[in-house]
Amino acid sequence: MLERLRCMLVKEIIQALRDPRMRFILFIIPAVQTVIFGYAVNTDVRNVKTAVYDQDNTPESRDLAARFQRSGYFLITERIGRESRVRELMDRGEVKAILRINRGFGAELGGGRTAPLQIILDGTDSNTAGIVLNYASRITARFNDELRGTQLPRSRGARVFAGGVQLQSRAWFNENLESSNYYVPAVIANIVLIITMLLSSMAVVREKEIGTMEQMIVTPISRSEFILGKTIPFVLIGFIDVAVITAVSKFWFQVPIRGSLLLLFGATALFLMSTLGFGLFISTISTTQQQAMMSSFFFIFPAMLLSGFAFPIENMPRVIQYFTYLNPLRYYLVIIRGIFLKGVGADILWPQMAGLLVLGSVILGFAVKRFRKTLA
Amino acid sequence: MDAITTDNLTKRFGNLTAVDGLTLSVAPGELFGLVGSDGAGKTTTMRMLTGIMDPTEGSARVMGRHTVREAEPLKEEIGYMSQRFGLYPDLTVLENLHFYADIYGLPRRGRDEKIGLLLSFSNLTPFGKRLAGNLSGGMKQKLGLACALIHTPKVLFLDEPTNGVDPVSRRDFWRILYQLLREGVTVFVATAYLDEADRCNRVGLIHRGKLLACDTPDNLRGLMDGTILEVRTPDPRRAALLLRERLEGESVGIFGDRLHVVTRDAEETGRAIKAIMEGAGVTVQSIRPVEPSLEDVLVSVLSGEATR
Numbered sequence: 001m002l003e004r005l006r007c008m009l010v011k012e013i014i015q016a017l018r019d020p021r022m023r024f025i026l027f028i029i030p031a032v033q034t035v036i037f038g039y040a041v042n043t044d045v046r047n048v049k050t051a052v053y054d055q056d057n058t059p060e061s062r063d064l065a066a067r068f069q070r071s072g073y074f075l076i077t078e079r080i081g082r083e084s085r086v087r088e089l090m091d092r093g094e095v096k097a098i099l100r101i102n103r104g105f106g107a108e109l110g111g112g113r114t115a116p117l118q119i120i121l122d123g124t125d126s127n128t129a130g131i132v133l134n135y136a137s138r139i140t141a142r143f144n145d146e147l148r149g150t151q152l153p154r155s156r157g158a159r160v161f162a163g164g165v166q167l168q169s170r171a172w173f174n175e176n177l178e179s180s181n182y183y184v185p186a187v188i189a190n191i192v193l194i195i196t197m198l199l200s201s202m203a204v205v206r207e208k209e210i211g212t213m214e215q216m217i218v219t220p221i222s223r224s225e226f227i228l229g230k231t232i233p234f235v236l237i238g239f240i241d242v243a244v245i246t247a248v249s250k251f252w253f254q255v256p257i258r259g260s261l262l263l264l265f266g267a268t269a270l271f272l273m274s275t276l277g278f279g280l281f282i283s284t285i286s287t288t289q290q291q292a293m294m295s296s297f298f299f300i301f302p303a304m305l306l307s308g309f310a311f312p313i314e315n316m317p318r319v320i321q322y323f324t325y326l327n328p329l330r331y332y333l334v335i336i337r338g339i340f341l342k343g344v345g346a347d348i349l350w351p352q353m354a355g356l357l358v359l360g361s362v363i364l365g366f367a368v369k370r371f372r373k374t375l376a
Numbered sequence: 377m378d379a380i381t382t383d384n385l386t387k388r389f390g391n392l393t394a395v396d397g398l399t400l401s402v403a404p405g406e407l408f409g410l411v412g413s414d415g416a417g418k419t420t421t422m423r424m425l426t427g428i429m430d431p432t433e434g435s436a437r438v439m440g441r442h443t444v445r446e447a448e449p450l451k452e453e454i455g456y457m458s459q460r461f462g463l464y465p466d467l468t469v470l471e472n473l474h475f476y477a478d479i480y481g482l483p484r485r486g487r488d489e490k491i492g493l494l495l496s497f498s499n500l501t502p503f504g505k506r507l508a509g510n511l512s513g514g515m516k517q518k519l520g521l522a523c524a525l526i527h528t529p530k531v532l533f534l535d536e537p538t539n540g541v542d543p544v545s546r547r548d549f550w551r552i553l554y555q556l557l558r559e560g561v562t563v564f565v566a567t568a569y570l571d572e573a574d575r576c577n578r579v580g581l582i583h584r585g586k587l588l589a590c591d592t593p594d595n596l597r598g599l600m601d602g603t604i605l606e607v608r609t610p611d612p613r614r615a616a617l618l619l620r621e622r623l624e625g626e627s628v629g630i631f632g633d634r635l636h637v638v639t640r641d642a643e644e645t646g647r648a649i650k651a652i653m654e655g656a657g658v659t660v661q662s663i664r665p666v667e668p669s670l671e672d673v674l675v676s677v678l679s680g681e682a683t684r
Contacts, residue, residue: 003478007475015464018466210465215523218456220451
């Protein structure tokens with residue numbers, strides 16, 4: 001039994017590593033993808049191209065515009081002199097925001113009255129627009145605070161209004177709210193999913209396609225030896241990929257690793273049960289590698305979209321939220337982010353790990369059961 | 377005890393009956409040929425005998441083992457070479473052999489000798505480090521045979537082993553098979569080549585899943601009613617059409633550039649053929665009686681089957 005399993009493993013590993021393209025896909029692509037994701041998947045909004053339409057042109061209005069510029073979030077690229085230019089800039093997408101200060105802005109403020117400030121946003125990208133709006137409110141709120149601090153004592157001759165609420169925000173686990181900290185560790189989940197599921201399904205189907213399966217069936221190799229021989233190499237490859245991506249996250253992007261790496265690998269093993277289970281299942285319903293690849297992608301895309309990788313599950317319709325409980329990626333992402341950023345352990349993450357265990361056992365069990373039919 | 381026995385072996389795929397009530401037996405040490413055209417049910421029969429497929433009806437035993445209930449112990453006793461090259465193209469010749477040696481649990485001791493023997497047997501020794509996918513068609517088949525023989529099986533199943541193999545490699549291949557027969561191995565070979573069937577001890581003719589006849593090649597030739605006249609002509613197609621129309625009750629077949637006409641009375645028919653063809657302006661180069669080949673038998677049996 002062990003002897004046959006060993007030779008099956010040796011054969012699989014020779015086959016997987018003999019092809020230079022395969023070596024590249026298995027070990028280099030994950031690192032490259034991590035780097036690309038780390039830079040490209042970035043929801044930080046900085047240097048928003050902004051135009052200012054200052055019809056007032058007083059010290060007050062210029063001060064306000066300068067505050068937007070100084071914040072670092074806005075990059076003032078143009079000062080507009082005429083109304084028609086507003087529409088033109090927006091239509092061409094040359095700016096994402098336009099600040100419009102009406103005539104009489106300074107005079108209103110000087111008189112202690114409320115003066116309107118308009119910000120026009122390009123709402124096609126609703127996420128960015130929302131974030132930009134948030135920055136604009138913060139800048140104007142601060143402007144108001146300082147205005148009260150300087151004007152009130154001067155106009156009334158005494159500190160009448162000194163109370164109020166000041167919000168002090170602290171972002172735990174990701175102090176500077178860097179999106180790479182959030183996304184880079186999660187790339188582990190996506191890469192491990194694609195590599196192990198896609199390649200394991202194709203590795204089994206390849207034996208059918210090139211006719212070696214028929215030859216294997218007449219040998220005394222048992223079903224379990226065959227399945228283990230086909231899946232264990234991908235468990236090893238999955239672990240190596242996790243290690244590679246973790247190293248890139250840590251040393252390239254300085255993503256903190258606050259939790260236990262041992263726990264990360266343990267959870268990866270649980271996650272691999274599901275991905276290899278799905279891979280094996282796909283191999284039982286496919287007769288060509290092309291079919292296996294198509295079926296895998298049919299699973300991979302919804303799995304990624306509905307995992308919470310980029311879009312919060314809480315924002316999804318309730319029916320779809322229930323659906324995500326069947327998605328192994330959902331649990332694994334919580335575990336990865338928990339280990340990397342929060343540094344929590346199994347005492348907190350056990351429900352997700354239990355979820356992966358249950359899901360993995362069911363899928364793997366079902367796939368192994370179905371696998372018999374293709375051998376018979 | 378017979379090496380292979382089948383009893384009403386039947387396989388249906390939906391409405392199609394691929395193998396229909398096959399009953400035969402093969403003695404130990406025999407070279408048995410299963411002969412039929414493409415789609416006759418040869419591969420399906422092989423797959424049922426080797427335990428790859430379960431029969432819909434009936435049963436088969438190989439070396440006394442039931443092919444469904446005792447499929448696992450059966451596998452230790454048989455070697456099988458599928459119609460398509462079934463080895464790993466991205467492993468070398470030696471890696472393939474070692475892999476199969478491991479799978480069959482060959483003891484370490486004596487393993488290298490066995491592999492060396494199989495390599496020299498099949499003239500593959502110089503190609504040990506070559507990837508199996510880069511071998512020529514004939515060498516691939518010989519490697520397939522070597523892998524199927526690694527565990528010294530008692531019964532060897534070969535599914536169209538020389539399909540697409542050059543004549544030299546084919547001769548090599550048969551030399552190896554005769555060597556195996558001398559060692560007492562039972563060989564069950566499916567083939568569409570009738571000249572190969574002629575080399576077998578016994579031949580089963582299979583057509584549309586049914587076993588039409590099963591006997592020694594000589595006895596099968598005896599199944600022919602009458603003798604065979606070989607007609608040479610520059611225009612065999614036209615001649616065949618003509619003769620089929622005018623010669624009553626005789627079967628006419630085209631064999632390359634010649635016609636074979638089966639007849640009870642060679643002299644009478646010979647004159648009739650000459651008269652018909654010359655009357656229609658088709659040149660007759662020669663007409664002479666020949667020994668029936670298995671191909672003639674197959675055509676004759678099949679045409680009998682068709683008129684029945």
